[in-house]
Amino acid sequence: MDIVVKGRKTEVPERFRKHVAEKLKLDKIQKFDGKVISLDVEVSKEPNPRQADRSDRVEITLRSRGPVIRAEAAAGDPYAALDLATGKLEARLRKQHDKRYSRRGNGRIPAAEVAETVPGAASFNGEGDLVGSEAAQSVPTTRFGSLEVQGEGPLVMREKTHVAAPMSLDQALYEMELVGHDFYLFVDSETKEPSVVYRRHAYDYGVIHLRTDPLAADEAGGAGGALGG
Numbered sequence: 001m002d003i004v005v006k007g008r009k010t011e012v013p014e015r016f017r018k019h020v021a022e023k024l025k026l027d028k029i030q031k032f033d034g035k036v037i038s039l040d041v042e043v044s045k046e047p048n049p050r051q052a053d054r055s056d057r058v059e060i061t062l063r064s065r066g067p068v069i070r071a072e073a074a075a076g077d078p079y080a081a082l083d084l085a086t087g088k089l090e091a092r093l094r095k096q097h098d099k100r101y102s103r104r105g106n107g108r109i110p111a112a113e114v115a116e117t118v119p120g121a122a123s124f125n126g127e128g129d130l131v132g133s134e135a136a137q138s139v140p141t142t143r144f145g146s147l148e149v150q151g152e153g154p155l156v157m158r159e160k161t162h163v164a165a166p167m168s169l170d171q172a173l174y175e176m177e178l179v180g181h182d183f184y185l186f187v188d189s190e191t192k193e194p195s196v197v198y199r200r201h202a203y204d205y206g207v208i209h210l211r212t213d214p215l216a217a218d219e220a221g222g223a224g225g226a227l228g229g
Contacts, residue, residue: 008044016043016078023086024060032093035065043078058085062093067173069093092178099180172197173205 003024005017020041030036040061046054054074058081062069069092073084166189167175176184176197183198188209196208 003039003041005041005043008042010043010045012043016082019079020082023082028090029062029093032090032097033062033064033066036062037065038063041082043081046074056081058082060085060089062089066096067177068170069096069174096177096180099177166192169195169197169207 003021003026005012005020024039024041026036026039029039038061040063042059042061044057044059046057048055053076055076056078057072057074058078059070059072069089071085071088071092073081073088075081075084164185164187166187168189172184172186172195175186176182176199183196185194185196187193188195191209191211193212194210196210198206198208200206
């Protein structure tokens with residue numbers, strides 16, 4: 001795989017191209033992501049003299065079998081901008097790598113060993129009922145809308161409200177990889193409707209778009225099912 005260096009409305013000297021090859025070590029990048037397809041570096045220049053300290057901009061775009069990773073920075077010269085952009089790229093690659101590794105179950109306790117490993121963990125009999133002295137105690141009931149939950153489980157409801165700016169599908173995939181989740185809820189910038197991207201198999205992804213339809217309120221099922229298929 002080669003590094004493609006190009007200029008946007010500016011000439012890129014050969015010395016800078018060699019510096020890019022020395023700065024962006026492919027073997028180091030492939031340690032974080034071994035499925036890199038291409039690595040592009042674009043250099044542009046801001047002609048506005050008022051922005052002399054940020055006149056040179058470098059944007060690095062890394063494409064792999066996962067989502068596209070971009071890092072950009074501006075400085076007084078292209079070499080300083082490249083240093084800043086490279087630092088951002090490596091930080092994002094390292095974070096994505098760590099998130100991917102943590103999802104492999106490192107340090108998780110098997111379900112069969114929870115009762116022995118975790119003090120005070122609840123035990124259930126063959127019919128799914130609580131056993132032990134705690135079962136005889138009065139268990140409080142909590143309501144979540146139309147749901148009724150006894151005690152603190154086994155169903156745990158947590159409500160969170162987030163303020164979200166509309167984004168593209170490509171950006172949603174990047175954000176999902178960045179936070180290390182198997183799904184990501186976002187507002188599609190084209191349709192302005194809520195959508196969900198999710199991981200299917202390896203680097204295979206799916207997306208569900210929700211379209212508001214009052215007539216669908218009486219229908220059972222719908223798009224609110226499991227993220228599968």
